[in-house]
Amino acid sequence: MALLAFIVILKIYMLFVIFVMTVYTVRHIIFTMNRLLNEQKLYYQDIMDSDLPFVSVLVPMHNEEKTANQVLSMLMLSDYPMDRMEIIPVNDNSSDRTKEILDSYSSAHPTTIKPVHRDSSSKRGKVPALNEALEIAEGSIVLVFDSDYLPTKGMVRALAMGFKNPRVGSVMGRVMLINTGTNLLTRILDLERTGGYQVDQQARYNLGLIAQYGGTVGGFRKDLVLSLGGFDEAVLAEDTDLTFNLVIRGWEVAYANRLECYEEAPEEWSVRARQITRWSRGHNMVLFKYLFPLIRTKYLKFWQKLDGALLLFTYLVPFIFLIAIADSLALFFLGAMNLVNYVIIYILVGIYVLFGSFSPFYQIGAGVYLDRTSYRVRLLPFFFLVFIFNMWHISYGFIESLIDLISGRDVNWIKTQRYRTTEATEVDET
Amino acid sequence: MNIGVLVAIFFGFLFAPFIPGLYELFFPKDDKPLSIEMDYSKDARYFAQSFRRLMHSYIPGETAGSERTKVQLSSGLETIKSFGGDFKTDSYDTDFKSILLVRGDLTAGRNNNFSREVYVLGDADFGNNNVLRAAAVDKNVNVGRNTRVVRWLDAEGSINAGRGSNLGISTTAGGAIALSRDCTFKRLYGNPVCTPTNDVRPALPVDETEEATMVLDYSGKIHTDSLKFDKPTEINGDLITIGELVITDRCTINGSIKTDGKITIDSGAKEVLITGSIISESDITIRGNVKVLGNIFSQKAIFLKGAEVGMSGGIKSVISKRHISLGENVKIYGFASTEGAGVVI
Numbered sequence: 109m110a111l112l113a114f115i116v117i118l119k120i121y122m123l124f125v126i127f128v129m130t131v132y133t134v135r136h137i138i139f140t141m142n143r144l145l146n147e148q149k150l151y152y153q154d155i156m157d158s159d160l161p162f163v164s165v166l167v168p169m170h171n172e173e174k175t176a177n178q179v180l181s182m183l184m185l186s187d188y189p190m191d192r193m194e195i196i197p198v199n200d201n202s203s204d205r206t207k208e209i210l211d212s213y214s215s216a217h218p219t220t221i222k223p224v225h226r227d228s229s230s231k232r233g234k235v236p237a238l239n240e241a242l243e244i245a246e247g248s249i250v251l252v253f254d255s256d257y258l259p260t261k262g263m264v265r266a267l268a269m270g271f272k273n274p275r276v277g278s279v280m281g282r283v284m285l286i287n288t289g290t291n292l293l294t295r296i297l298d299l300e301r302t303g304g305y306q307v308d309q310q311a312r313y314n315l316g317l318i319a320q321y322g323g324t325v326g327g328f329r330k331d332l333v334l335s336l337g338g339f340d341e342a343v344l345a346e347d348t349d350l351t352f353n354l355v356i357r358g359w360e361v362a363y364a365n366r367l368e369c370y371e372e373a374p375e376e377w378s379v380r381a382r383q384i385t386r387w388s389r390g391h392n393m394v395l396f397k398y399l400f401p402l403i404r405t406k407y408l409k410f411w412q413k414l415d416g417a418l419l420l421f422t423y424l425v426p427f428i429f430l431i432a433i434a435d436s437l438a439l440f441f442l443g444a445m446n447l448v449n450y451v452i453i454y455i456l457v458g459i460y461v462l463f464g465s466f467s468p469f470y471q472i473g474a475g476v477y478l479d480r481t482s483y484r485v486r487l488l489p490f491f492f493l494v495f496i497f498n499m500w501h502i503s504y505g506f507i508e509s510l511i512d513l514i515s516g517r518d519v520n521w522i523k524t525q526r527y528r529t530t531e532a533t534e535v536d537e538t
Numbered sequence: 539m540n541i542g543v544l545v546a547i548f549f550g551f552l553f554a555p556f557i558p559g560l561y562e563l564f565f566p567k568d569d570k571p572l573s574i575e576m577d578y579s580k581d582a583r584y585f586a587q588s589f590r591r592l593m594h595s596y597i598p599g600e601t602a603g604s605e606r607t608k609v610q611l612s613s614g615l616e617t618i619k620s621f622g623g624d625f626k627t628d629s630y631d632t633d634f635k636s637i638l639l640v641r642g643d644l645t646a647g648r649n650n651n652f653s654r655e656v657y658v659l660g661d662a663d664f665g666n667n668n669v670l671r672a673a674a675v676d677k678n679v680n681v682g683r684n685t686r687v688v689r690w691l692d693a694e695g696s697i698n699a700g701r702g703s704n705l706g707i708s709t710t711a712g713g714a715i716a717l718s719r720d721c722t723f724k725r726l727y728g729n730p731v732c733t734p735t736n737d738v739r740p741a742l743p744v745d746e747t748e749e750a751t752m753v754l755d756y757s758g759k760i761h762t763d764s765l766k767f768d769k770p771t772e773i774n775g776d777l778i779t780i781g782e783l784v785i786t787d788r789c790t791i792n793g794s795i796k797t798d799g800k801i802t803i804d805s806g807a808k809e810v811l812i813t814g815s816i817i818s819e820s821d822i823t824i825r826g827n828v829k830v831l832g833n834i835f836s837q838k839a840i841f842l843k844g845a846e847v848g849m850s851g852g853i854k855s856v857i858s859k860r861h862i863s864l865g866e867n868v869k870i871y872g873f874a875s876t877e878g879a880g881v882v883i
Contacts, residue, residue, distance in 0.1 A: 150859050155833050156582060156727075156873040158853040187579040262579045272833055273817045274776035274794040275760065289569030302572075316798075316819070358760035358778075368574045406762055407780065483568035486558035 115444045118435050125432040128425065135418055139311035140470040143478065149314045151364035152273060153266040160192045163268050164247030164330070167197040168237045172255040173205040174528040175372070179255050180213050180221065188264040190220050194246060197255075198237040199225045233521030234323075235346045239338045242330060251327035256372040256526055258286065259325070263367060267327055270362045277332050277359030278350060281325035281367030282306070287527065290375050295487055296494055297373040297380070302475035303468060310365045317415040318355050319363035323347030324371070332359070342512075343397070344519050345390025352398040355416065358407035372528060379525045381501045386522060388505025389512065391423040396513050427503040582727035582873055583710045586674040586692030593618075593639060593657045593674075606636070616654065624660070644675075648682070662693075666700070678713070681705070697728065717864065723880040726873070730850070733868040733882050756793070764799060776814065785810060794832060803828055822858075825865070833857070840876075842868045 167179055176197065183195050195217075197210050210223035224241055226232075242250065249271050253259055263281065270279035282305040288298040313319040321328065323346060333339070336353055339346045351361055374380040402408070402416050439445050469488055476485045512519060562568065581587070596609045596618060607618050617636040624642035633651045638644075643660035646652075649667045656662070656673040664670055666682035671689055673679070678695035681687070687706030691697065696713035699705060705723040709715065715728030749769050757775030764781030770788040777783070777791055782799030787808055794814030795801065801818045803810055805826035815832030816822060822836045828845045833855045840858040843865030848854030853872035856862065862880040874880065 147859070149837055150835075150857070150877075152835065153580070154857050154873075154875055155835065155855045156580065156853050157833055157855060158872075159832075182576075258576070260574060260576045260578060265580065272794070272815050272835070273796055274814065275778045275796040275817075284572045284574060286571050288571045289566060292563055295563070295569060298571075358762075358780075368572070370571065370574060407760060479572055481568055481572065483562050483566075486562040488559070489555040490559050 111442075115439070115442055118439050118442075119444065121435050122432065122439065125428060125435070128428060132418065132425065135415070136468060136470055138315075139308055140474045142311045142314055143307045143471075144474050146314060148310065151266075151313075151362060151366065152269040153262075153364060153366060155269045155272055157269065157272065160189065160265070161249045161268055161271065162247045163188065163193045163249045163251060163264060163327075164241075164245035165193065165195045165251045165253065165264065166238060166241045166245065167195065167253050167255055168200060168234045168241075169197055169202065169206050169210075169255045170200040170232070170237075170523050171202045171204045171206060172526065173202075173209060174526045175255040176206055176209045178528075179253060179257060179259070180210075182259050183253070183264070184217065184220070185261055186259070186264045187261050188268070193220065193264060195221045196241050196245060197221065197223045198241045199223055200234075200237045201226050201228050201230065201232055231341065233341070233519075235339045235341050235343070235521070238346065239341065242334060242338060245330055248330055249327055250330045250333070252324055253369075254324040254371065256528070257324055258370040260367075260369065263325075263369060266364065266367050267325075270364065271327075271329065273360070273362065275358070275360050276362045277354040278321040278328040278361045279326050279364060280309070280319060280321050280361060281364045281369055282309070283322065283325055283371050284368050285373045286370035287372055287375065290527075292487075292490065293377060293380060294373050294375055295484065296490055299472050299476070299484060299487060299491075300494070301373075302479060303472035306365065306475035306478050307471040309363045312415070312419075313363040313365075315411075315415075317412055318351065318419060319361045320419070321347050321351045321354075321361050325367065325369040328354075340397075342519060343390055343393045344386055344521065345394055348391050348394045349397070352394055352402060352416070352420070355408065355412075356398065356401045356405040358405075372526060374524060375527045376525070377497070381497070382522055383524050384498060385501045385505040385508070388423040388426075388502040389508045389519070391420075392506050392509035393512060393519075395420040395424060396509070423502050424506055426499040427506045430499050430503045582708070582725070583692055583712075585672070585690045585708060586710060589655060589672070590657065590674050597639065609637075643677075661695075670706075672706075679711075717882045719882055721882040723874070724877075725875045726870075726880070729853075729871060730848070731868075731870040731872075731874055733864045734866055736866045751788070782820075830854075839863070839878075841865070844868065846870075848872050 165183055169176060180195065180197065199206050199210055207225060214221045214223050224244065226237060226240060230236060249268055251264060251267055267279050267281060270276050283301055285294060285298045285301060287294050289295065309319055328350060333350065340349055343349045354361060374383055399417065399420055402413055402420065408416065469491065472488060473485060596607065607620065609616055609618055618639050619636040620639040622641055625640040626645040627647055633653060635653055637654045638656045640658045644658045644662040646664045646668055648665045651669045653671055655671060658673065658675045661677040662673065662675040663680045664682055664685050666684055668682060668685040670685065670687050670691065673691050675693045679691065679693040679697045681697065681699045681703045683700040684702040685700065686704040687709060689706050690708040691706060693711045697709060697711045697715045699715065699717050699721050701718040702720040705721060705726065708725040709723060710727040713729060715726055715731045717731065717733050719734060751770040751772050753772045755774050756777050761779035761781065765779050766784040767789055768786045773791045774793065776793040778796045780798045783795065783797045783801045785803045786805060788805065789810045791812045795812060795816045798819045800820045801816060801822045803824045803826065805828060807827050810826065810828040812830045812832065815835065816830055817835045819837045821839045822834060823841045824845045825843045830845060830847045831849060834840060834847060836858045838859060839861040840856060841863045844867045846869045847856055848871030850871060855873040856870050858876045860876065860878040862874060862876045864882045
């Protein structure tokens with residue numbers, strides 16, 4: 109009797125997983141079709157306006173001597189009027205030459221570059237660093253670039269234009285890899301970014317769903333974030349946290365696909381593992397925090413709430429799938445693989461088996477097509493390896509987030525390693 | 539069949555999809571970062587200014603007569619036909635196949651085809667029914683009736699566009715652009731861009747007997763329903779709603795407007811002032827004595843009649859995804875752009 113009940117539970121779980129995966133399959137297909145066939149929604153970069161807001165650009169840094177020079181140099185080349193902009197690099201207790209580099213830039217450009225140096229007495233991590241910088245930022249608009257990013261000349265102006273829309277609480281640009289060709293991992297991450305931004309983010313923006321602020325190549329209204337109490341230091345994914353904190357209150361996140369910015373991707377699987385585990389841990393904490401407020405908010409329509417919920421569950425699904433594999437093995441050895449004799453179930457299973465496993469491929473394939481590249485799509489089958497890799501580390505991140513939730517322990521930010529070979533150089537006075 | 543053969547077939551099918559990927563990995567053909575234009579900076583007059591720079595680097599020395607010279611452009615080796623003074627043609631139906639450089643004024647007849655770029659250091663008068671690929675003019679331009687610009691037109695001075703002219707992909711000016719009826723366009727940049735004036739009704743003075751102005755504070759509020767203001771109203775803060783917005787009476791909004799639904803401002807001769815921008819996911823229709831100090835932006839269509847956007851000395855934008863229709867008495871200080879069609883009606 110107990111065995112029978114156990115088998116029923118296993119079967120119900122399998123049906124649940126098939127349903128969930130089918131829903132995500134349909135979502136991926138809708139996004140891909142929207143991106144390929146439908147009208148694309150405009151961002152605000154075409155607005156020309158002589159009245160520009162004062163902008164604070166924050167660059168959080170921890171041991172960034174390999175990257176600090178480039179990001180600051182690129183920001184100083186911006187076409188945004190320097191009297192309407194300040195750059196605040198936040199040195200978060202670095203032990204390398206980051207402090208010296210920032211101070212030399214500050215000496216050369218004292219009215220524009222205003223570094224903040226945090227020592228070991230401060231709580232470490234990007235989120236506390238941002239909160240501290242927000243206290244001194246003078247701009248009504250705050251933009252954030254991670255230290256490994258290379259903003260283009262027109263980036264600050266174009267991001268700032270998004271805030272001409274009074275309902276936009278946050279804006280987000282597109283991330284591209286600078287080290288694409290290094291190895292298999294970077295090439296796969298390049299494809300992943302293509303699918304994620306060129307198709308997924310833009311489709312969500314087109315459809316009026318929740319576009320996501322990504323914590324870099326983006327920005328927000330300072331007073332709005334301060335009115336929300338700043339960033340939550342108990343959450344590792346401050347970007348997703350802000351996204352949902354805004355949308356449940358009726359604010360929008362605007363996505364700018366044409367505002368492209370290079371970043372440096374992890375070149376080692378172990379570094380990538382730590383990064384994606386951190387993302388999963390942070391994202392799932394946001395899930396716990398915002399699922400019910402998302403359902404209850406009066407500012408979103410049904411489809412926006414549904415897709416928002418699917419977005420929140422993104423980093424839980426691999427764990428659900430991992431359990432499903434164990435579930436199917438158990439059912440197989442118990443000789444109970446025949447789930448239910450309903451045609452609809454067979455159809456759902458059929459859809460999933462035929463299309464579901466490959467649904468993320470549609471987005472990547474469409475993204476590669478839209479970017480007018482060609483041969484890199486040949487690497488698509490390697491996403492089979494990534495699928496297994498991600499499933500494992502995202503599941504681990506989910507378990508960590510559960511422990512965070514139950515224990516209320518402090519979370520620690522683990523910085524992603526940099527690989528740039530350009531060594532720190534003295535500031536270029538010209 | 540031998541079990542070994544079966545195993546080999548199995549692994550063959552298993553690994554076959556990876557073969558192209560392995561080939562790309564070890565013999566890469568597409569492993570460069572996606573291209574980003576790092577120096578891109580928005581400039582409405584970019585095409586014309588870079589063309590001017592290019593032409594100045596090739597302009598031959600002072601000469602009174604005409605001459606030809608060959609230059610290497612991105613499109614290949616091109617011939618520049620240069621005129622030392624004014625260039626006036628009474629000819630009709632002529633196809634000018636060289637790049638023209640005119641040091642004086644240019645006066646063209648009717649039905650000509652300027653199939654290459656034109657650079658005029660003086661004034662330019664393109665007659666009716668001409669076709670003009672692209673032109674940069676250092677003084678003023680007159681575009682005749684039904685003349686068509688294929689790519690771009692730029693003047694350091696002002697541009698007067700005749701009835702039915704097609705202003706191509708981009709028409710820009712350092713001075714004003716005066717549009718006539720039935721002009722079509724995609725991007726305009728001028729200080730200001732004006733449509734024909736007609737029956738300008740003076741703003742009605744405030745009627746002492748009318749209802750008192752209702753003052754509302756909308757700071758930080760996001761409305762979920764449609765809003766209608768049919769009585770004199772002053773709103774402080776941004777007006778944000780998920781629904782539609784209708785304004786039919788005197789109104790001042792000290793802030794910006796954002797709606798998901800349509801925006802209709804139809805105030806007749808009564809003054810409406812919006813100190814910020816107007817942004818909608820849907821259509822924006824503005825008729826009447828309306829002044830917008832910020833930008834107008836729609837994901838669908840914009841119709842303006844009697845509206846003034848921006849102020850002298852500043853730059854503001856009117857941007858629509860699908861369509862812009864400009865009626866009489868419209869003045870835009872700055873930029874107008876649509877991915878669809880722009881038309882003066």
